Amino acid sequence: MKFSEMTPGQLLAALVEKHGGIEAVERFLKWRKSEDGLIHFSITSDGTTGDEWANELDVSDATKAFLRSKLFKPTTGVTTEIAVLPGELFEDDDRITSNIRVQGINRVCTIPNVEMACLIRRMFSNTEIEAMGLWGIVTMHEPIDICGIPRLLAANRNDSDRYLNAYYDRPGNQWNRDNGFAFVAPQLFSFSPQIIEEFFIILEFRPSIIFLS
Numbered sequence: 492m493k494f495s496e497m498t499p500g501q502l503l504a505a506l507v508e509k510h511g512g513i514e515a516v517e518r519f520l521k522w523r524k525s526e527d528g529l530i531h532f533s534i535t536s537d538g539t540t541g542d543e544w545a546n547e548l549d550v551s552d553a554t555k556a557f558l559r560s561k562l563f564k565p566t567t568g569v570t571t572e573i574a575v576l577p578g579e580l581f582e583d584d585d586r587i588t589s590n591i592r593v594q595g596i597n598r599v600c601t602i603p604n605v606e607m608a609c610l611i612r613r614m615f616s617n618t619e620i621e622a623m624g625l626w627g628i629v630t631m632h633e634p635i636d637i638c639g640i641p642r643l644l645a646a647n648r649n650d651s652d653r654y655l656n657a658y659y660d661r662p663g664n665q666w667n668r669d670n671g672f673a674f675v676a677p678q679l680f681s682f683s684p685q686i687i688e689e690f691f692i693i694l695e696f697r698p699s700i701i702f703l704s
Contacts, residue, residue, distance in 0.1 A: 521615075529577075529676075531573065533570055533571065533572050534573055534610045534611065534614060535568065536610060538565055539609070541558035542559050550657070551657060553638050556637075564606070571675055572677065573611070573675065574598065576671065576672045576674070577624065578669060578670045578672070579669075584665075586668065587665050588662050588664045588666070589662035591672050595672065595674040601674065602674070603630055603632050603674060603675045605630070607632065608644035609644070612646035615628070615646060620647070621648060626648055628646050628670075628672075629643055629645040629673065630643065635657075643658045644656070
């Protein structure tokens with residue numbers, strides 16, 4: 492059977508047999524890396540309020556105050572495609588906030604909201620961020636005012652899986668190579684719950700799949 496003739500569920504089952512087991516496909520269902528080096532994943536909001544985030548995540552008291560303020564606006568049922576630009580795509584001197592934003596926009600990306608930072612922190616453990624080759628994922632939302640200082644929220648591996656850092660943000664701020672920078676990307680093909688269910692049904696019965704070169 493040719494890949495072009497497979498249903499998405501059959502394709503995923505084929506990937507298990509061809510590319511190293513179910514762990515690789517489970518990772519692919521959660522995030523994937525494109526040929527241009529960007530990391531992609533979809534994320535869906537669920538109405539978690541700022542107060543609930545403040546209680547769930549490991550954040551500073553000042554960040555908690557922001558999350559609990561009227562400036563934080565949660566959404567419900569909104570699915571967003573995220574593209575993360577790894578820091579390694581930039582030369583060291585070019586890896587500054589203003590240039591990272593320009594590069595994101597040049598790739599037809601748009602600015603995420605602050606809620607995305609919380610959702611990303613919940614979605615990925617430190618181990619999963621490490622598997623992406625990153626120390627942390629900085630969400631490139633509009634800077635938020637925390638104690639009079641512009642900040643960007645980031646899920647990084649400095650502490651626990653619930654840790655959400657608030658980095659100082661300015662146009663000329665230079666970032667480390669192992670950070671990734673999250674933007675909203677154009678919608679790409681994503682796997683619906685129905686497709687994923689079909690994948691696991693097929694995997695359970697393990698049909699014979701022939702790969703044609």
